[in-house]
Amino acid sequence: MSAAILFGMLFVLMLVGMPIGVALGLTVITYMAFWTPVPLESVALKMFTGIEKFELLAIPFFILAGTFLTSGGVARRMIRFANSMVGHVTGGLGMTAVLACALFAAVSGSSPATVLAIGSILIPAMLKQGYSRRFAIGTVASAGGLGILIPPSIVMVMYAVTTNTSIGALFMAGVLPGLVLVLMLGAITYWQARKHGFAREAKVSWRERWQALREAFWGLLLIVIVMGGIYAGIFTATEAAAMSAVYAAVIALFVYRDMTWRDVPRVLVDSANMSSMLFFIIASASLFSFILTSEQIPQMLAQAIIDLGLGPIGFLLVVNVLLLLAGNLMEPSSIILILAPILFPVAVALGIDPIHFGVIMTVNMEIGMITPPVGLNLFVASGITGAGLGETSRAVIPWLLTMLVFLVLVTYWPTLSLALPQALGMM
Amino acid sequence: MFRRLLDRLEEFTIGALLAISTLVIFLAVVHRYLAGFAIPYLQDWLLGFHFGWAQEFAMICAVWMAKFGAAYGVRTGIHVGVDLLVMRLHGGARRACITLGLLCGLLFCGLLVWYGVRLVWENGAAYAWYTGLGRDPGPYFEGPLTADLEWPSWMVYLAIPLGSALMGWRFLEVLLGYWRDGTLPQHRVAHVKGLDEGEGVPPSVEQGASR
Amino acid sequence: AEPILLKFSHVVAEDTPKGKGALKFKELAEKYTEGKVKVEVYPNSTLYKDKEELDALQMGAVQMLAPSLAKFGPLGVRQFEVFDLPYIFEGYEDLHKVTYGPVGKKLFAELEPKGIKGLAYWDNGFKVFSANRPLRKPEDFKGLKMRIQSSKVLEAQMRALGAIPQVMAFSEVYQALQTGVVDGTENPPSNLYTQKMHEVQKYVTLSDHGYLGYAVIVNKRFWDGLPDEVRAALEKAMEEATVYANDIAAEENAKAIEAVKAAGTSEIITLSAEEKLALKKALVPVHEQMSGRIGRSVIEEVYQATGFDPKSLR
Ligand code: NA
Ligand code: NA
Numbered sequence: 001m002s003a004a005i006l007f008g009m010l011f012v013l014m015l016v017g018m019p020i021g022v023a024l025g026l027t028v029i030t031y032m033a034f035w036t037p038v039p040l041e042s043v044a045l046k047m048f049t050g051i052e053k054f055e056l057l058a059i060p061f062f063i064l065a066g067t068f069l070t071s072g073g074v075a076r077r078m079i080r081f082a083n084s085m086v087g088h089v090t091g092g093l094g095m096t097a098v099l100a101c102a103l104f105a106a107v108s109g110s111s112p113a114t115v116l117a118i119g120s121i122l123i124p125a126m127l128k129q130g131y132s133r134r135f136a137i138g139t140v141a142s143a144g145g146l147g148i149l150i151p152p153s154i155v156m157v158m159y160a161v162t163t164n165t166s167i168g169a170l171f172m173a174g175v176l177p178g179l180v181l182v183l184m185l186g187a188i189t190y191w192q193a194r195k196h197g198f199a200r201e202a203k204v205s206w207r208e209r210w211q212a213l214r215e216a217f218w219g220l221l222l223i224v225i226v227m228g229g230i231y232a233g234i235f236t237a238t239e240a241a242a243m244s245a246v247y248a249a250v251i252a253l254f255v256y257r258d259m260t261w262r263d264v265p266r267v268l269v270d271s272a273n274m275s276s277m278l279f280f281i282i283a284s285a286s287l288f289s290f291i292l293t294s295e296q297i298p299q300m301l302a303q304a305i306i307d308l309g310l311g312p313i314g315f316l317l318v319v320n321v322l323l324l325l326a327g328n329l330m331e332p333s334s335i336i337l338i339l340a341p342i343l344f345p346v347a348v349a350l351g352i353d354p355i356h357f358g359v360i361m362t363v364n365m366e367i368g369m370i371t372p373p374v375g376l377n378l379f380v381a382s383g384i385t386g387a388g389l390g391e392t393s394r395a396v397i398p399w400l401l402t403m404l405v406f407l408v409l410v411t412y413w414p415t416l417s418l419a420l421p422q423a424l425g426m427m
Numbered sequence: 428m429f430r431r432l433l434d435r436l437e438e439f440t441i442g443a444l445l446a447i448s449t450l451v452i453f454l455a456v457v458h459r460y461l462a463g464f465a466i467p468y469l470q471d472w473l474l475g476f477h478f479g480w481a482q483e484f485a486m487i488c489a490v491w492m493a494k495f496g497a498a499y500g501v502r503t504g505i506h507v508g509v510d511l512l513v514m515r516l517h518g519g520a521r522r523a524c525i526t527l528g529l530l531c532g533l534l535f536c537g538l539l540v541w542y543g544v545r546l547v548w549e550n551g552a553a554y555a556w557y558t559g560l561g562r563d564p565g566p567y568f569e570g571p572l573t574a575d576l577e578w579p580s581w582m583v584y585l586a587i588p589l590g591s592a593l594m595g596w597r598f599l600e601v602l603l604g605y606w607r608d609g610t611l612p613q614h615r616v617a618h619v620k621g622l623d624e625g626e627g628v629p630p631s632v633e634q635g636a637s638r
Numbered sequence: 639a640e641p642i643l644l645k646f647s648h649v650v651a652e653d654t655p656k657g658k659g660a661l662k663f664k665e666l667a668e669k670y671t672e673g674k675v676k677v678e679v680y681p682n683s684t685l686y687k688d689k690e691e692l693d694a695l696q697m698g699a700v701q702m703l704a705p706s707l708a709k710f711g712p713l714g715v716r717q718f719e720v721f722d723l724p725y726i727f728e729g730y731e732d733l734h735k736v737t738y739g740p741v742g743k744k745l746f747a748e749l750e751p752k753g754i755k756g757l758a759y760w761d762n763g764f765k766v767f768s769a770n771r772p773l774r775k776p777e778d779f780k781g782l783k784m785r786i787q788s789s790k791v792l793e794a795q796m797r798a799l800g801a802i803p804q805v806m807a808f809s810e811v812y813q814a815l816q817t818g819v820v821d822g823t824e825n826p827p828s829n830l831y832t833q834k835m836h837e838v839q840k841y842v843t844l845s846d847h848g849y850l851g852y853a854v855i856v857n858k859r860f861w862d863g864l865p866d867e868v869r870a871a872l873e874k875a876m877e878e879a880t881v882y883a884n885d886i887a888a889e890e891n892a893k894a895i896e897a898v899k900a901a902g903t904s905e906i907i908t909l910s911a912e913e914k915l916a917l918k919k920a921l922v923p924v925h926e927q928m929s930g931r932i933g934r935s936v937i938e939e940v941y942q943a944t945g946f947d948p949k950s951l952r
Binding site: 459465477569570574577 | 689692693696697711712713714751752753780781782783788789790793797800802803804805821
């Protein structure tokens with residue numbers, strides 16, 4: 001009953017279009033005022049303590065790093081390097097987009113930011129070269145999803161904090177699946193380009209490649225710093241975020257000098273804005289999951305799911321369908337924050353590895369970002385191209401299908417996710 | 428005049444808090460790393476610095492940033508919801524929906540201010556107030572302190588009522604603006620400074636195409 | 639009538655001594671009150687986290703907690719930090735003279751102005767040091783990054799050894815030890831073992847240098863508002879649950895040491911009498927250093943209860 005009231009009210013409030021944080025918060029306050037003796041001051045307390053967690057600091061730090069990298073010319077140099085490596089393959093700039101997204105994903109924690117950084121340069125370039133708008137949107141919007149699968153990843157941070165699993169191990173678990181997805185996206189891009197007869201770039205000499213690599217070096221070095229620093233035990237995953245923000249600022253201001261000190265306030269305020277928006281949702285979601293727990297709803301739902309007797313395979317199927325549906329309507333952080341506390345205990349009870357489950361959820365979120373009507377990557381791509389949401393959504397279909405195949409692979413082949421963190425002794 | 432001052436102050440606060448929190452963690456990590464090396468004198472000098480407060484301080488900065496940043500977010504239209512249904516509506520229905528959404532935002536902030544003030548008051552502010560005036564604090568407890576910095580928690584919790592008040596004010600501004608001319612602040616996702624001003628296409632990409 | 643609802647929230651897993659103690663209390667409380675009280679136990683921080691549970695208790699959002707004793711310092715009752723002082727208790731016998739005795743009661747009385755009533759002390763155990771280098775002498779700690787939980791006393795303790803104290807969330811500790819972000823840590827053996835930290839630490843020193851324990855506390859208004867016979871029944875349930883929880887805590891620690899030995903991933907170091915004395919000599923000055931914070935009188939009272947004389951070390 002209480003579950004019906006809570007979820008029903010949340011659904012109605014969300015449907016009339018109010019910000020998700022407000023919908024969550026008002027649902028909880030109303031419910032608490034009428035149906036529980038819990039004093040309402042604890043609402044204010046939870047709005048504070050819900051985000052007072054050191055690990056969550058990784059979010060603003062990685063966002064700040066990403067903004068510096070985008071404004072500071074790192075994305076541009078990565079694209080140039082990627083282009084020199086794969087531009088000559090069929091679908092030239094499309095292949096460049098996939099590789100550049102993968103490289104940028106390895107320094108940025110967000111998918112829309114990856115689409116933005118790579119897409120705002122490459123999509124116009126592709127259109128100029130006579131690639132179709134659909135092809136341009138499809139490659140970048142889908143490959144941008146790598147932003148949350150290849151570490152660092154804001155979505156993974158949220159999952160890890162919500163479920164008390166290790167951020168570092170989860171990051172490492174994203175590496176191999178990320179590489180596999182790069183290959184798969186590359187393959188579908190190749191096939192699409194071939195089908196439509198798109199041009200390729202001329203092959204570039206190894207000297208020019210070396211030159212491009214040297215220019216991109218300082219940006220690429222961040223990959224080594226973040227992953228190497230975590231693995232070598234110089235800092236934790238959260239601290240790595242602060243290190244990369246400072247590093248990115250230094251690169252942008254002193255090495256590449258694509259931005260000046262006068263641009264710094266803008267970068268800080270934009271990053272703070274994005275982070276605060278996420279923190280507002282996180283705080284409200286922690287309030288929501290508090291009231292769920294207090295009413296023992298996750299325990300009941302978990303028991304109900306276990307009583308279905310699905311077993312791990314069936315459960316994961318249900319989880320994927322549920323997450324994909326949720327992914328249509330909501331953005332990733334809200335999904336993770338609302339559903340992880342409910343699904344996670346069941347997954348653990350069924351013997352699914354917490355880290356593997358985190359990767360499954362992340363891949364679902366990635367797909368959710370390119371499915372309409374709510375798909376952050378689609379929004380960014382349509383913002384860059386001026387194409388409507390309908391066209392953008394149709395454009396990504398071949399890549400979307402590829403990612404669904406990839407989802408099945410990740411879901412039912414845990415080794416792909418777990419091999420690396422296990423080999424590194426992180427779990 | 429007041430509005431512009433408030434706007435700038437808001438931007439300055441959130442930007443500065445983010446910068447400070449990043450730098451503090453950066454310094455703490457560098458310090459810890461260097462202090463681990465058995466270099467004579469340097470190690471002893473470094474061991475003399477205490478960074479035990481760094482995590483808590485950075486966290487408090489981030490929470491304050493988040494509370495005021497949420498207000499800034501209302502002004503810039505970054506808080507979006509599931510607006511599918513609303514986008515399909517027209518005329519009065521749409522107007523009603525959007526108004527309702529903004530009013531709910533206002534209401535939520537109002538409630539947070541109210542309960543936030545009570546939280547702060549009961550968590551030590553009342554005690555500090557009465558004892559500061561030399562009066563009997565009555566039923567109020569002396570509030571807790573934060574673990575590492577040992578700051579009064581109620582001061583730290585002030586972020587809730589203050590940030591929510593500002594956020595509520597922003598909702599009100601947006602609501603009045605919407606009633607006046609029917610526009611809402613739109614967050615431009617596809618806008619990055621430095622990109623749309625610089626050259627759009629990397630030279631090598633253009634070179635590659637010209638060959 | 640509707641049963642009285644008592645929410646008992648804690649931050650550890652259900653299969654730890656504290657978790658089992660909470661369940662035992664639930665069982666006994668519901669039995670002795672003949673169902674007049676319904677106890678709901680929320681383990682694993684599912685309801686409130688470490689940082690907020692005391693606030694929640696004070697405002698009456700939850701009725702019962704079992705926070706670690708180190709949490710009362712930030713509440714303004716710094717006398718409780720006496721429990722964190724290194725080598726202030728020689729063993730369980732010393733400790734129980736304090737926690738079952740008048741000093742423990744007196745400390746609980748300090749909580750009442752905060753709206754909190756203390757009911758019982760639950761042991762976790764005495765801590766061991768672990769690291770990737772053998773820790774026998776104070777000099778061995780120099781420059782080591784040691785993970786602690788947030789506490790001024792523990793910070794001072796690590797500094798007294800020349801180590802760098804590092805506060806870190808529990809969920810990140812295993813990996814931080816594995817990768818080397820921190821070099822070592824301190825834990826009661828049962829925590830070391832259940833968190834698998836022995837897998838990533840080459841040496842475990844059975845130093846027994848400090849105590850980790852919890853206080854079971856209730857919201858005072860709630861407690862005072864209970865009918866007399868219900869309160870008496872709950873007190874009885876708590877008394878028995880305390881004995882039960884403390885017994886399994888001691889048992890689990892002994893078992894954990896054996897299990898770590900059996901795992902063979904780390905060497906267990908037993909200190910000789912001289913080595914332990916040297917460590918004590920390095921650490922006991924922390925008592926004096928912290929006496930301004932904690933209060934000299936409570937330290938003296940503990941000395942009196944246990945018969946410990948710091949001068950005997952000089
Ligand atoms: Na990433
Ligand atoms: Na979607």
